[in-house]
Amino acid sequence: MARFKDIDGVRTGNLFRVDPTRIKEDPGFNIRIEDDDYEQRLESYTTMYLAGSEPPPLKVYLRGDEIIVVDGHVRRRAALRAIERGAQIKDVPVVQFTGNDADRVAAMLQSGQGRGWTPIELLMGYKRLTAFGWTEKQIAEQVGKTEQHVRDIMALASADTSIQKMIKNGQVSASLAIEVVRQDDHLATATLTAAVEKAKAEGKTRATAKHVTAVRGGASGRDVNRALRDLLNEIRRQVEQSGVTDEDFDDHVFHIEGRFLKTLQMSR
Known part of the structure; x- marks a missing residue:
C-alpha cells in the first residue's frame, strides 16, 4: 500500500502532536479582548473537545525547551478546560512557527482575521509592529489591508483612553x-x-x-480652532494698523466682521 508521503506532489510538513498541558502562553501577547464573545468562543471549542472533535492546529514556537503558543490561545485554553471537565486529551495538533517577535505578532494578526479583530485589538497589534519599526506599508501588506486602513486605526493611538x-x-x-x-x-x-x-x-x-x-452645533473642533486663529490674527492686524497707544488702548473700539464669529456662534 502506498504511503501518503510517497505520493508525488505531497510533502511532509511541521505538524506535531503535543500534550496541551505543556503548551504555555506569553503573558500579554494575545491581543484578543476577553469579553463575552471571547468566553462564548472558548466554551464552543471546549464543547468540541468534549465531543471528541479536534479544532485546527495551534501555531507554536520553541523558546529553549518551552513550547509557546503564537496562534490558538482560545483553543489551548479550551483543551485545558475540557480536560478539567473529564476529557481524555493526550495531545493536540500543533504547527511549529519560525520567525522573530515581530513576525509572531504579524502571524497572530493574519490568522485572527477569520473571526475578525475589533478596532481596539487591531490598534494593539499595529502599535506593537510600529514599535518594532514596521512602516504602515509593511503592516498593510502583512495583514492584507490598505495603508489608509492602517492609518485610520493608528489615529486611535492618540485618542484618550x-x-x-x-x-x-x-x-x-x-x-x-x-x-x-x-x-x-x-x-x-x-x-x-x-x-x-x-x-x-x-x-x-x-x-x-x-x-x-x-x-x-454644526461646527467641529477643528473649525472652532481655525476660527479662533483667524479671529486672533484679525485682532492683531487691527491693533497694528490702529496705531493706538497703550494709554488709549482700553477705550479704543475695534470692529470685528461677523464672518470671524460665525463658526464660533455655530458651536454654542
Whole structure:
C-alpha cells in the first residue's frame, strides 16, 4: 500500500502532536479582548473537545525547551478546560512557527482575521509592529489591508483612553471616533462624550454622526480652532494698523466682521 508521503506532489510538513498541558502562553501577547464573545468562543471549542472533535492546529514556537503558543490561545485554553471537565486529551495538533517577535505578532494578526479583530485589538497589534519599526506599508501588506486602513486605526493611538473605551463598549463606532479625533483634535473626548450622553437621552446605546453634529452645533473642533486663529490674527492686524497707544488702548473700539464669529456662534 502506498504511503501518503510517497505520493508525488505531497510533502511532509511541521505538524506535531503535543500534550496541551505543556503548551504555555506569553503573558500579554494575545491581543484578543476577553469579553463575552471571547468566553462564548472558548466554551464552543471546549464543547468540541468534549465531543471528541479536534479544532485546527495551534501555531507554536520553541523558546529553549518551552513550547509557546503564537496562534490558538482560545483553543489551548479550551483543551485545558475540557480536560478539567473529564476529557481524555493526550495531545493536540500543533504547527511549529519560525520567525522573530515581530513576525509572531504579524502571524497572530493574519490568522485572527477569520473571526475578525475589533478596532481596539487591531490598534494593539499595529502599535506593537510600529514599535518594532514596521512602516504602515509593511503592516498593510502583512495583514492584507490598505495603508489608509492602517492609518485610520493608528489615529486611535492618540485618542484618550476614554474614547477607546467608548469604542470597546460599543457606544461609538471606530469609524466615527476616528473622524471626530481627526476633526476635533483635543476636543474629541468632549465631543464624543456629549454625543453618547445625547444618544442615551434618546434611549439609544450607540451615538451616531447625527448626535455628534447635534452636540457640535454644526461646527467641529477643528473649525472652532481655525476660527479662533483667524479671529486672533484679525485682532492683531487691527491693533497694528490702529496705531493706538497703550494709554488709549482700553477705550479704543475695534470692529470685528461677523464672518470671524460665525463658526464660533455655530458651536454654542
